[in-house]
Amino acid sequence: MKRKTEKEKMSEGHLCLLGLIALSSLLTGTSGVDDAHVFISSGGNVRLPCNNTHKHYRPTTWPYNTLNNxxxxELIRLGIKKKDTQRHERLSLGSDCSLNINNISTEDYGSYMCRQYVNHKQQGTDARVYLHVLHVSQTEISAGLSVTLSCQLYSYPRVSCDDSVSSERIELFWVNQAGVKLTRSDSRYQISSSSGHCIISLNTTLLNEDHNREWRCEVTQRDRVKTSVTYTVKSSGEKTSSLISVRPL
Incomplete structure (x- = not known):
């Protein structure tokens, strides 16, 4: 019996690996995929993955839904952008069937689904993506230099923050520029939250040394930071202004 060479063995190994990959792709397309959660700060750009992508599944449709609808x-219909949607100019379809959305606003949060077709028949199951949008707003800075910052996570389905029972373990909190979490025990800050609506507010009186100081609102999922928004104080003489920016991760 002829013994196989190392090259032949390696070739068979590669074929076996390719076979397993192909089988995995087929099973994913028929049995469904896990829902994805994507977090982004308002004003940023985001890519929503199509986790049931198969090279033979064309074209792609992206339906969208929120609590208000x-x-x-349908934002994308069979690979073509719908022109009658308000976000038409901000959308694009990636080569991997992902949905790209630029300049995210709080109105973009919601449930997105990727559907793929062959000969106008749906193939596989919907790949669902939940988009969560983090946004910070502020009150006008008062004469006494008091400011209130409100940080909210817009989610669908609505999630509960600071809920240890939830499997997603989503938490909102404020940190200083050193990355230290601000708590209610610090007399300088008044921290209030509404876990049912994922809102956390910070109120403080600005000091002279607060010029260029940063406070950052972060959202974590299972103790990992997903996105954040930074608030920076700018002072010049008697004038005080602010800058809200997205922190890249």
Whole structure:
């Protein structure tokens, strides 16, 4: 019996590996995929993955839904952008069937689904992506230099923050520029939150040494930072202004 060479063995190993990869792709397309959660700060750009992508599944449709909509709205229909949507100019379809959205606003949060077709028949199951949008707003800075910052996570389905029972373990909190979490025990800050709506507010009186000081609102999922928004104080003489920016991760 002829013994196989090392090259032949390696070739068979590669074929076996390719076979397993192909089988995995087929199983994913038929049995469904896990829902994805994507976090982004308002004003940023985001890519929503199509986790049931298969090279033979073309074209792609992306329906979208929020709590305010009774029915899903198609943003992409069979690979073509719908022109009658308000976000038409901010959308694009990636080569891997992902959905790209630029200049994210709080109105973009919601449930997105990737559907793929062959000969106008849906193939596989929907790949669902939940988009969560983090946004910070502020009150006008008062004469006494008091400011209130409100940080909210817009989510669908609505998640509960600071809920240890939730499997997603989503938490909102404020940190200083050193990355230290601000707590209610610090007399300088008044921290209040509404876990049911994922809102956390920070109130403080600005001091002279607060010029260029940063406070950052972060959202974590299972103790990992997903996105954040930074608030920076700018002072010049008697004038005080602010800058809210997205922190890249």
């Amino acid at each position: 009774s029915a899903a709205v």
